[in-house]
Amino acid sequence: MEQVLVLVVLSLLGIAASHALSPRLGIAAPLLLVALGVLASIVPGMPTIEVEPEIILSGVLPPLLYAAAVQIPATDFRRELRTISGLSVILVLISTALLGVFFHWILDLSWAWSLALGALVSPTDPVATAIIKRLGVNPRVTTVLEGESMLNDAVALVLLRAAVAATAAAVTFWSVSWVFVSALTVAVIIGWLVGLLNLWVRSYVRDTTVNTVITFTVPFIAAIPAEMMGASGLVAAVVAGLVTGNGAAHVLGPQHRVADRQTWHALELVLEGAVYLILGLELLGVIEDVEARHQGVGRAVWIALAALALSLIIRTAFIIPLMGVLRRNAVTADEKRERIAADQAQLADLSTPPPLTILDRVSIRLRPGRPEEELHRRIRVRLLRAEADATYQVSTRLGWRDGALLVWSGMRGVVTIAGAQTLPSDAPERSLLILVAFVVAVVSLGVQGGTAESLVKILKPDPGQTPQQRAEERAKLQEMLGAAADDAIDQVQAEGLELDERGERLAVIHAQREVLLDARSVGVFTSSTLEASMRELDAEQIRLEL
Template identity: 30%
Template sequence: MHAAAQFELIIAMFLVIVGLHYIARRLSLPPAAALIVGGGAVAFIPGLPAVAIDPELVLVLFLPPLLMDGAWFTAIAPFRRHMAGILSLAIGAVFFTTGIVAVVTKMLLPALPWAACVALGAILSPPDAVSARAVLQRVRLPRRLSTLLQGESLLNDAAGLVLFRFAVAAVLAGTFSLGAATGTFFLLVVGGIAVGAGIGALWVLLLRRLGDDTLMIAVTMLVCWSAYITGELLHVSGVIAVVTAGLTCGWFQHVVFSASVRIRALAFWQVLVFLLEAAVFTLIGLSLRGILDRIGDPTRIIDTMAMPVAAIVAAVIVARFLWIFAADAVVALLRRMGWAPARPLGGRAALVMSWAGMRGVVTLAVALSLPEAMPERDLMLVTAFSVILVTVLVQGTSLGWVIKRAGPKEDRTAPPPLDLQAAEHAMFRAQLSAVEREAHDAGGEVIHPQLLRRYRTRATAGEAFDGTAEERNQAIASHFDVIIAAVEAGRAELVRLHRAGQIDDETLHDLEHDLDLEELGAVAAKG
């Protein structure tokens, strides 16, 4: 197939993605499930060429921006506060699941070398950042559980990828050293943190000197791939490098971005992440045909692979339950023994955490990267695809129901969030102080009376309001509804004048931009 036809297929895929996403929203279905099923259906359209996925390209193209997006919006304080729980899931659960899957696989296939069994476990063990994001966007969780799941999805890929590489090397070389593997794992993590922090610091220095909105947005977009590729070239963890760079950029973006850059960059980034995330799940569905073509006879899956695949899928799901409930029991025991920092999740929250273990693009890409010499490679591919289908289509679609039935409670021992109205009042007072300093001339005369009056009214409105918080919010919403209605009327009049030929395009765009900014400010203030 020539390059132009490939490009046409890519555009067609994105059009299909938009259609499937729309259908999923209309039917109240998880978009990830609709995209996988839709991609699988599209893959078997007669005359459509099979989609061959390059695993290395998939990892370097999709993983860095999606990890960056998660890290960028991660709240640092809760992330640090729950670091022990995050590491328990991102490292402990991955290693434990790998071990369980390896044991079950060895029992089912005694002739398969232990290293190959471990390689399969490493492929299936890490829940996927993309799948977690897709599900968490549709459900409401207590802050602690949300932080744990987000933190796990950011870090567990590194543990799974390192385990996989050591296991494959052991299969091909026939030797394995636990001490060397542990030391190398530590160096990969520390090196990834150093690379990510360096890229993030360079980003901060660069943005403070660029002075051009478009260049700033372009540089920001390239940070994730720069961190990942640099980490891999230096033989450290590219995943950890991206996460560290994302946390650094997310922390400093409030002081290096202007308002216009932030508005434009966020809009651009949201569209980019939407397309990449949707493409990931569609490619998973499209890859089904390639897997079946490789195996040849579909009946071979049913006759020889059905039982071991089903057992391994069950082992993956059960292993997460075992680890989370066992770890929570240990934390509860430590709590009873008097260790104050230990705070167990409780049975309801542990159930939700256990059920939220969706696999996705990393599992598929790593499975496809298995060398041809790997024993039972076809079985591993089918198992990886089956785990993705079961966890996304079954667990992902039912997670909202599980959360509703389990009803996990908010963690009351965590520091309470800052009161929104108190923070808003402090912001208004700071604004008033700045205006008061600048609103007088050298002789003390007021030179900006309207501006001073506006900010003084804004700063004292909360103190002067006698109603309840709900009544105050309703009054604020009503106020900004009027502003939004005025903006819409102004925009309609501009369009009418332009269509009538009374104003030119430049005037339309300039005045429309002012209205857009006014509307954004009103919507943000109302929200």
């Protein structure tokens, strides 16, 4: 027992040291942790470390993906949903199929086992994208990478499960397709319900510590029922995180949100570090196993390198036309803004009927007594959101430099390794397959992750807003908040309320927060600017309420 405690304490210290030294050494913390794990594994007397893959898949990944989903701006995720869906679903399906052909040819495996290994090598790593986030690239690129890595591992694991099942029974393409679609659909429904339930329950809990304890359970409350129903627990955890993150500012107090943010950051740090330490600790053991049972590690290494190169080629071939689509969307968005301006003018002219969508017409038929002012308000908000989305497409165009970064950022990691270790014991050449997955992940992290910063310096991609644009946006938002403060004070005086300076300031903060939430729902400001203002209001409210 003492030995286990010593290992845990040393691991925590190693994780902390790696993150502290990473900026000074210019090496990403995950790479330092993998190297630390390898070095620790050769220390005399170090016990053999074997972690059950289910612990990572069911115990580590759900909270990690939930934490990432809680923090991703809902508006940005919505705007990039098509791109994220293409990368996390279509690209994974294509990669699985083509890599399956490669493994069938090179390893002489059955088609089912070949596709299973292809599914393992296809997803990008949700943890490894943290390397890119810290390099100050365009926020739109990081949103796409985060969204892709949150969802594509779940898609790949569903494909892996279907491929392994196909090795034991005769299945058809349609049966596999049905399992795939139903697994994702059920997971989305469960995650959405759990997210809403989480917000509802926690809105009645006043104690911050109790609230924090409850939030630890949410990813598992979403993932476990989904897995029991044959769906993807990881997708359920992601959806629960998206719902929670989007609704937290509406129903949770500032102290709860600040505590959640700090807690999940610390938990992310520990879980991410533990995953990479385990990877390093297990690597030499897997190599020894392959050396003893197969034709040496050389064969596994060159197969893994070829598979990684092929996966990058496939990713490049997919992203090149994707960038063309995004450029075309930016052009059509510019034209769309002209149509939106015409619709807004029509809405302002009360002598002409407002521009109605199909949903508006259905709503009128279902609720014929709805006031006309409410209908106009809904249409006005929809037009403002459409105008903001079009402006976003035009002002944040992604070029070929961003495309190159998207290709190189597709690193493999923990999902590939953990998924490989779930292969059944009767899998042909199981140790070899696991080592191939290990080598793909380690080389991908080492080469792609290790050169990401240099690539950014060479490519010099557009970082997004310039300092001047951020200052102008900030000034515009402050003007809007100032107007909200004046309105709040006028309302207090009109209602005849006698509030002291503290009470008056709290009323202003509540009014300003509502303005920020309305602006977030429409998307007229960048998420980073809105989040910074929201945190300032939270900090001031906490100070006043102490």
